[in-house]
Amino acid sequence: MAKTLTRSAASSSGFGVDAEGAKRLLSDMLLIRRFEEKAAEAYALGKIGGFLHLYIGEEAVAVGATSVLRPDDYAISAYREHGHCLAKGSDPKRVMAELHGRRDGLSKGKGGSMHLFDRSTNFLGGHAIVGAHLPIAVGVAFAIKYRGGDQVIVCYFGDGAVPEGEFHEAMNLAALWKLPVIFLCENNRYAMGTSVERALAQTEIWKFGQTYGVPSEKVDGMDVLAVRDAVGRAVARTRQEKIPALIEADTYRYRGHSMRDPAGAVYRTKEEVEREKLRDPIVLFRDKILSAGLLSEADIRAIEKDVNDRIDEAVAFADASPEPPGEWLFTDIYKEA
Ligand SMILES: Cc1ncc(C[n+]2csc(CCOP(=O)(O)OP(=O)(O)O)c2C)c(N)n1
Numbered sequence: 001m002a003k004t005l006t007r008s009a010a011s012s013s014g015f016g017v018d019a020e021g022a023k024r025l026l027s028d029m030l031l032i033r034r035f036e037e038k039a040a041e042a043y044a045l046g047k048i049g050g051f052l053h054l055y056i057g058e059e060a061v062a063v064g065a066t067s068v069l070r071p072d073d074y075a076i077s078a079y080r081e082h083g084h085c086l087a088k089g090s091d092p093k094r095v096m097a098e099l100h101g102r103r104d105g106l107s108k109g110k111g112g113s114m115h116l117f118d119r120s121t122n123f124l125g126g127h128a129i130v131g132a133h134l135p136i137a138v139g140v141a142f143a144i145k146y147r148g149g150d151q152v153i154v155c156y157f158g159d160g161a162v163p164e165g166e167f168h169e170a171m172n173l174a175a176l177w178k179l180p181v182i183f184l185c186e187n188n189r190y191a192m193g194t195s196v197e198r199a200l201a202q203t204e205i206w207k208f209g210q211t212y213g214v215p216s217e218k219v220d221g222m223d224v225l226a227v228r229d230a231v232g233r234a235v236a237r238t239r240q241e242k243i244p245a246l247i248e249a250d251t252y253r254y255r256g257h258s259m260r261d262p263a264g265a266v267y268r269t270k271e272e273v274e275r276e277k278l279r280d281p282i283v284l285f286r287d288k289i290l291s292a293g294l295l296s297e298a299d300i301r302a303i304e305k306d307v308n309d310r311i312d313e314a315v316a317f318a319d320a321s322p323e324p325p326g327e328w329l330f331t332d333i334y335k336e337a
């Protein structure tokens with residue numbers, strides 16, 4: 001994961017990626033899906049504690065966006081961030097160990113599911129307070145510009161952050177100071193059990209960008225190629241012109257808000273969920289590349305086997321990793337005791 005797929009690798013099929021690129025996109029989405037399924041299993045077995053928010057259904061957003069980033073670009077996210085972190089290139093073994101609260105986890109087992117952080121991939125968290133990381137993304141973008149760099153930061157956030165002041169403050173400052181931040185809203189239509197219709201006076205989230213003079217668009221977040229295209233255009237513009245962008249990805253989470261709300265059945269109908277499953281980003285992409293003849297059934301089986309093996313390995317690694325020692329309570333804090 002985390003290697004830029006060149007846009008010049010376009011095949012004659014009009015996909016914008018060749019067979020190798022298609023393989024990577026499918027493999028990256030499958031890796032996140034299997035990772036999340038195994039995490040849910042471990043949670044049910046009591047091996048993972050605390051909160052656990054699954055990304056199942058939304059994989060095309062993180063994978064499509066990351067596929068047009070350079071490794072030295074930054075990404076930052078909220079608490080539903082396992083997929084963003086994996087897409088950016090973190091080792092699934094260390095991410096799984098973090099969820100299990102083990103010492104080999106990305107944050108030494110002290111952060112857990114909502115506080116993944118990986119300096120080696122420029123993944124800057126994992127933030128549990130809704131909207132709180134948007135101003136941080138603006139700060140990172142300011143630092144990039146101040147140092148004369150040409151990186152960008154992609155800031156993933158949910159529809160639940162949009163009614164908050166921080167979203168508007170962040171958009172305003174990024175636009176005013178012309179900062180290289182791409183705000184990527186994952187509109188999965190719910191903030192816990194509250195639908196966007198009950199929370200927002202303007203439900204077309206991308207339109208908020210117009211207020212701040214920020215190039216904005218809406219994209220089908222279940223179509224990995226469409227996400228890749230939209231984010232690719234935004235990244236190119238942002239990198240060159242040092243201006244922010246807002247992209248609203250229309251997506252859906254198949255599971256509930258967290259493991260405490262496993263199916264999200266109280267606030268949405270079974271029919272709605274079943275209808276949305278017809279847009280499953282992995283199934284759609286697999287069918288598309290099969291019918292275009294870009295990959296064969298055998299290629300896809302090989303990808304699935306490789307992904308399953310990697311995830312089994314990640315679970316075994318997490319199980320075998322010891323818990324952090326008690327003394328670690330007093331390290332990695334701003335002020336040593
Ligand atoms: C400032 C703040 N208020 C409330 C919460 C409680 N809370 C946790 S998740 C969540 C919903 C956010 O939904 P959204 O931003 O759409 O993200 P999604 O869960 O859909 O990915 C809320 C209200 C919080 N963590 N932080």
Ligand SMILES: [Mg+2]
Pocket residue numbers: 158159160186187188189190191192
């Ligand atoms: Mg949401």
